[in-house]
Amino acid sequence: MQPKAARNISIEALRLVAVAGIAIFHTFQWTFQATCVGIVEYAPLAAFPYSGLLGFINLLGCWANEVFFMISGYFLIASSARAWDGGATWKSQMQRTAQRLGKAILPTVFYCLVALAWSTVVSPIPDVALNTHYWYTLGLEFIWVYAATVFMAQWFGLAKSRLSQKSCTMTVIAVGILAFVVNGYLAAMSATSGGEFSWLQKLMSAVTYVIAFLIGGLLRDVTDAMDSDRAGTLGMRSLGTVLVLTIVLEGELSFTGNLTAMATLSYKSTSLISFALAAVSLLFAATRRSASGNPRTADAIVALSTATLGFYVMQSLTSSLWRPVFNALLVNILVIQNSPAAICIVTGTVISIVFALALLIIDAARSLIVRKLKQRSTHQR
Template identity: 35%
Template sequence: MRSRTLRNERIEFLRVCAIFGISIFHVMLVWFQQASGLSAMHPQTVTSHAEILATSFPSMWLMSIINLLGAWGNHVFYMISGFFLIASLAQKSRSKGFWRSQCLATLRRSIIIVLTLAFYVCLALLINAYVMPLPRVGGSTWLGIDLEFIWLYLIFVALAPAIAWIIERVGSFRAEMTVGAMLIIVYLLNGYIAFFTQGSLDGRGLGDWRKQMSAVTYLFSFVFAGLIGKRFREAHESHNASTLYKALTYLKSPNIVTRLIALACVSVLVLTGILAVTGHNSLLYDLSFKSTSVISFVLALLALMLCVVSARGHDDRASARPSSKFFTAINALAPGILGFYIAQSLMHELWYKASYCVMHAILSQASLHGGAEGSGLLILFFAFGILFAVAVAAVVCLFDRFTRQPALRLLKLA
């Protein structure tokens, strides 16, 4: 039981990293769009100071890496859910009364999501009425496409029992081959979208096939991680010496997964560095375009696997050590990820203007100075943006911990 707690701490740490990554991505996105020459698609964010970022190799390099964090964080969230939920449901699907029990369990999970959404919608309406106006508040876009991530999560949770039931009856190997082949097709289409047909970013509606591909991409992350979780569970509980079992046994070593992550990270740094130093700014943006990035998908999958195998690799004495203050803080923040996603979508304007004004002022000064002083101001620009984003995410998660979560506990839904 202790080892499970340790495992959960590592997963929770990954979830918090995803929260921070997404928050940093949103703060820096507008600057990357401008520096990449995309401000024609976003005329409301045009600034005359973006050129200093566009002509700075370190700035473009760092922003291209940050831009990968957005899709990476989303993939992490869906993968963690699929890894544990689908694997668990597949195992239970052979038991009597599976559908009845899972209808009730799925209803409970869905109610938690809907109540969380209702909580933050009410909060946003109060802020709009008494504190400051929020864009598009109360409109169909505000509650629809702006909350795309949450609606997708609700759909995936609702579909999870059926997905797990099908996988269990089709068989892990056939399901893996089918999903793997479809995943390749998905990322070929994603590559086409990212490099050839992004379209107008502000004009995308739910009927746009590129917007629908975003949903399909995250669904495959959810299912693919669930298949891997199922194999890990099977490998842990049996000793069937299949080729895949041997591969998973090999990957059970944290050192192996760490080396794979190191290789992937070095490859990404080299690729983005070459594009940044050669001035291919638009390609840097294309490489990390929304959900289409295969880099974000691979890095998210490797990060999840490292967290799982690291926990399993500890012996009983390591598992018996009490949680550190660091993990206590992580466990306090991680449950707020759902609340943060919703607050980010509904009330982004609350903190976005503050960060934009400060960062615009820093960039204005940097454009007037050269040499060491200009470089120092660019460092300040990035340091402020990153620290501001992390602070916002932490505050929202702590707010969620002391408001929404106690309310759910009172309703016996926590």
């Protein structure tokens, strides 16, 4: 058995930043919506520059999801293509795929069972029950789309192995452009039709995840083909450019009070802005030179980053418990504080990061226990 390749700590750190992004996004999700529709308690957040900050935060959910898929595509497509080039059989590829799927599906099933048991025996969790299904189906849409994409990775790798790089690149780019044309059309139509096309936008969110996975594979080709100095410069300049443009856009919309456009540009995972920001974020992380820092810090980053899916599942399953508490806290700040908007945003950001860290630690502990049990079982044989 070949030893596992060393992890890219910069990319693992990007996973953690994305976890923070998704946590902050979900904390402010209702707050942003309430601000956009003009609920009076949220009026302080509608002013410049606070609405711009909320608009940027509302991009983080899409950005984080795309980052997760791009990172997976960055590694899995190249790995699958190398295996095919090395003479891998369908049986061996399916075995590798089954192992990868197990790492995503088994923890998800575990947390679903824990949530169901808690809701049934200890204290009810709203919407988590045997006679309902949303909480483990569409409520975990991200997980199931991710699992389907991982399953398709072997075919993506086969295409990469058999076709020319130019053909693969042009095909992915063409499909990506088509998808975002559709996304833009649906966003425009939904804004004028009262959400009539929202179900199509949800479907396109899943399609966009798959495209993000494929773009991750293309970014691997870019970083592999360039020398490290040139790639590093490209990554830094690309991230800086897209980040500045995003901040300027959100600032302009905030200054003009165009909150409707903010909401339209950041709907779910169909946002072109978030997609571009995710791509350059991965390019930046992938082209950072490995630093010989503290090994314990690197180990902690890896341990927490591998808990990403566990975090997502736990956050989703318990959202009906923590979301009302967070929403009430933020609206109370807006009502009683002297500088409510700034305090609200800072408080929401802090509690989001603390909550995310707690969930990451829980799943990292679960993974550690599972590994210890496997090692003990192996020694006893």
